[in-house]
Amino acid sequence: MSLRRSRNRLQTRRKFLKTTAAAIAGATLFDVEKLFAITSHVRLDVGPLTAASPDLVSYAKAIKAMQALPVADPLSWAYQAAIHGTTLSGSHVAWNTCQHGTIFFWSWHRMYLYWFERIIRKMSGNPNFALPYWNYESAGERNLPAPFRNSASSLYTVNRGVGWNAGTASLPSSAVATSGFMPTIPYYPAQSGCEGTPHATVHVTIGSWMGVISTAAQDPIFYLHHANIDRLWNLWLKQGGGRSDPLTDNTWKTTKWTFFDESGKEVHMTSCDVLRAAEQLDYVYQKEGKQATEYCPKVLPFPIWEVEAIQPLPAIKLPPGPDPVPFRVDISQFAQRLSAVRADQKQELALQLTGVEADRQPNVYWEVYVAPPGAEPNPESESWIGNVALFGHGIHDEHQHGEFQPAEFSFPIARALDAAAAKNAKEIQLTFVPRGALISAADAAQAERNESTLTVGKAEIVSRRLTTRQP
Numbered sequence: 001m002s003l004r005r006s007r008n009r010l011q012t013r014r015k016f017l018k019t020t021a022a023a024i025a026g027a028t029l030f031d032v033e034k035l036f037a038i039t040s041h042v043r044l045d046v047g048p049l050t051a052a053s054p055d056l057v058s059y060a061k062a063i064k065a066m067q068a069l070p071v072a073d074p075l076s077w078a079y080q081a082a083i084h085g086t087t088l089s090g091s092h093v094a095w096n097t098c099q100h101g102t103i104f105f106w107s108w109h110r111m112y113l114y115w116f117e118r119i120i121r122k123m124s125g126n127p128n129f130a131l132p133y134w135n136y137e138s139a140g141e142r143n144l145p146a147p148f149r150n151s152a153s154s155l156y157t158v159n160r161g162v163g164w165n166a167g168t169a170s171l172p173s174s175a176v177a178t179s180g181f182m183p184t185i186p187y188y189p190a191q192s193g194c195e196g197t198p199h200a201t202v203h204v205t206i207g208s209w210m211g212v213i214s215t216a217a218q219d220p221i222f223y224l225h226h227a228n229i230d231r232l233w234n235l236w237l238k239q240g241g242g243r244s245d246p247l248t249d250n251t252w253k254t255t256k257w258t259f260f261d262e263s264g265k266e267v268h269m270t271s272c273d274v275l276r277a278a279e280q281l282d283y284v285y286q287k288e289g290k291q292a293t294e295y296c297p298k299v300l301p302f303p304i305w306e307v308e309a310i311q312p313l314p315a316i317k318l319p320p321g322p323d324p325v326p327f328r329v330d331i332s333q334f335a336q337r338l339s340a341v342r343a344d345q346k347q348e349l350a351l352q353l354t355g356v357e358a359d360r361q362p363n364v365y366w367e368v369y370v371a372p373p374g375a376e377p378n379p380e381s382e383s384w385i386g387n388v389a390l391f392g393h394g395i396h397d398e399h400q401h402g403e404f405q406p407a408e409f410s411f412p413i414a415r416a417l418d419a420a421a422a423k424n425a426k427e428i429q430l431t432f433v434p435r436g437a438l439i440s441a442a443d444a445a446q447a448e449r450n451e452s453t454l455t456v457g458k459a460e461i462v463s464r465r466l467t468t469r470q471p
């Protein structure tokens with residue numbers, strides 16, 4: 001399908017660049033930059049963009065045109081959003097196929113954005129359009145980008161949590177941190193770490209449409225959030241150190257997903273078609289540098305974790321309300337484990353939470369702390385080990401396809417235990433702190449409350465070792 005076409009396009013482009021090199025020799029550097037700008041798609045950081053920036057002008061124009069199409073038209077705004085998830089009844093090709101809590105989280109969303117972006121190019125009449133990404137990890141980009149807050153624009157929707165459209169709500173630093181999953185070597189645990197924080201935390205914190213799987217993709221900001229999640233896949237992989245796409249997993253490589261191209265024709269794609277975004281899909285991210293290159297027929301050992309349970313903990317129920325839920329564990333029993341972990345880089349201690357589920361979207365996420373009793377929870381400190389955030393996966397009333405599966409989370413804790421030991425603590429306390437958007441006191445009065453209890457079926461401290469699975 002499009003792969004060959006895109007490769008041809010690349011070749012043509014290269015030839016074009018070569019044959020025009022002579023002509024360019026007399027031109028200014030600025031002209032050369034412009035030439036590159038029109039021949040490849042660069043997904044820009046939305047931060048410095050304004051409503052007059054070409055990509056946002058085109059995006060707004062396309063959304064308007066798509067909203068005018070009938071729902072059953074695959075190019076309509078409603079249909080595209082329904083491919084992700086919808087509350088509409090009726091069955092149409094590819095509706096409700098988003099992948100959460102499965103091995104396809106990163107690759108499915110990459111395909112989804114790719115075809116969506118091509119449709120935006122067509123509907124806006126701008127073949128150079130590339131989807132910007134929301135770079136919320138940067139401290140200056142924690143509010144909703146201004147062009148999406150103008151109620152006269154099609155980038156706007158009223159369906160956002162309190163304070164977002166006023167520009168007064170912002171993302172807490174713990175919601176946007178990538179430090180949790182970036183160090184993780186095995187693909188599936190890294191992917192699921194990213195699916196939690198920052199992916200689910202950002203969804204939950206914005207709330208309303210974005211907070212729920214069946215409505216999220218109707219908000220134009222959804223696609224910028226996911227462009228960033230997609231960029232993080234590249235950045236994670238690029239760190240090297242044994243990180244690799246799951247190229248020994250046949251299911252991951254060969255499962256076909258259905259989308260629509262810009263002419264409304266059904267297309268099919270596998271994870272192997274989206275390994276190298278620049279080469280196969282013709283886009284790069286601003287400032288990302290050289291992408292890692294992976295090829296599907298790879299026969300190499302694949303990094304995985306071997307997990308051993310060492311300390312069961314009581315089951316956890318997190319009630320609605322603002323109070324942290326503490327419980328305590330004797331720290332001395334980990335002394336030996338800790339020195340082993342310090343001596344061996346391939347080994348770590350983690351808090352593993354399985355059977356995590358809620359009846360409805362809790363409308364908050366929980367920061368998880370391991371610290372000596374009485375310590376102030378501070379997400380900038382070593383005692384913050386990660387977040388529990390649910391989006392779709394693990395929530396009973398958002399469950400859409402396949403059998404219901406509870407969510408699971410795991411967070412490295414050696415650093416927090418070390419910090420506690422350094423303070424001569426005898427016990428550590430496990431604390432869950434509910435967190436939502438940072439909003440003004442006036443807004444807080446009308447903010448949506450946490451409505452659902454979260455249950456953690458099984459909590460335990462595990463030790464895990466990096467090893468490899470032979471293909």
Ligand code: C2O
Pocket residue numbers: 084098099100109199203216226
């Ligand atoms: Cu499929 Cu962020 O959602």
